[in-house]
Amino acid sequence: DQQVKQNSPSLSVQEGRISILNCDYTNSMFDYFLWYKKYPAEGPTFLISISSIKDKNEDGRFTVFLNKSAKHLSLHIVPSQPGDSAVYFCAASGNQFYFGTGTSLTVIP
Amino acid sequence: KAGVTQTPRYLIKTRGQQVTLSCSPISGHRSVSWYQQTPGQGLQFLFEYFSETQRNKGNFPGRFSGRQFSNSRSEMNVSTLELGDSALYLCASSFGSDRSTDTQYFGPGTRLTVL
Numbered sequence: 517d518q519q520v521k522q523n524s525p526s527l528s529v530q531e532g533r534i535s536i537l538n539c540d541y542t543n544s545m546f547d548y549f550l551w552y553k554k555y556p557a558e559g560p561t562f563l564i565s566i567s568s569i570k571d572k573n574e575d576g577r578f579t580v581f582l583n584k585s586a587k588h589l590s591l592h593i594v595p596s597q598p599g600d601s602a603v604y605f606c607a608a609s610g611n612q613f614y615f616g617t618g619t620s621l622t623v624i625p
Numbered sequence: 626k627a628g629v630t631q632t633p634r635y636l637i638k639t640r641g642q643q644v645t646l647s648c649s650p651i652s653g654h655r656s657v658s659w660y661q662q663t664p665g666q667g668l669q670f671l672f673e674y675f676s677e678t679q680r681n682k683g684n685f686p687g688r689f690s691g692r693q694f695s696n697s698r699s700e701m702n703v704s705t706l707e708l709g710d711s712a713l714y715l716c717a718s719s720f721g722s723d724r725s726t727d728t729q730y731f732g733p734g735t736r737l738t739v740l
Contacts, residue, residue: 547725559715559731609724612681617667
């Protein structure tokens with residue numbers, strides 16, 4: 517049973533534009549959410565997180581939004597750069613960490 | 626501060642053999658989790674160890690086992706390897722004491738190929 521879902525397997529965006537990656541979860545008990553970036557043949561790298569007591573967290577070009585009522589979070593990357601091309605995983609913390617299946621982002625120069 | 630290290634980085638085995646993978650967490654981290662990633666799949670949770678005790682376990686057969694030592698280093702063992710066990714095995718460490726703020730940091734992974 518997939519408790520964290522990323523319904524878009526891939527996304528293509530022009531360099532300089534905004535990238536929006538989406539994630540849905542089913543368990544309302546999750547109280548901490550994270551985004552990771554992964555290049556091929558490497559381990560995921562932590563990007564940004566958000567606690568359930570907040571609805572927004574920013575770190576440079578990356579902003580995560582949390583909508584608890586909709587059980588939805590999103591990662592915004594502005595402006596998108598070619599080096600952002602990677603697979604992005606969202607995760608939720610419960611009794612363990614639950615990961616989505618990932619969204620492959622391609623930023624076109 | 627040194628990151629999570631995993632050894633070996635690459636491994637080739639044949640069906641029926643067994644394999645042991647090693648993970649050294651970030652200093653001060655007491656939780657180590659293991660994940661399997663196969664093409665097209667997300668991160669499949671194997672198990673988590675915290676202070677030498679298995680705290681959580683995913684839906685994998687008993688051929689997959691692990692342990693954690695007093696210095697928080699962890700090993701994962703897969704016995705009677707099958708072709709389907711070919712994957713990237715990832716280890717992640719965290720402080721593990723407060724889930725509402727706990728962040729996992731990943732190692733580079735061990736690429737296991739079963740022939």
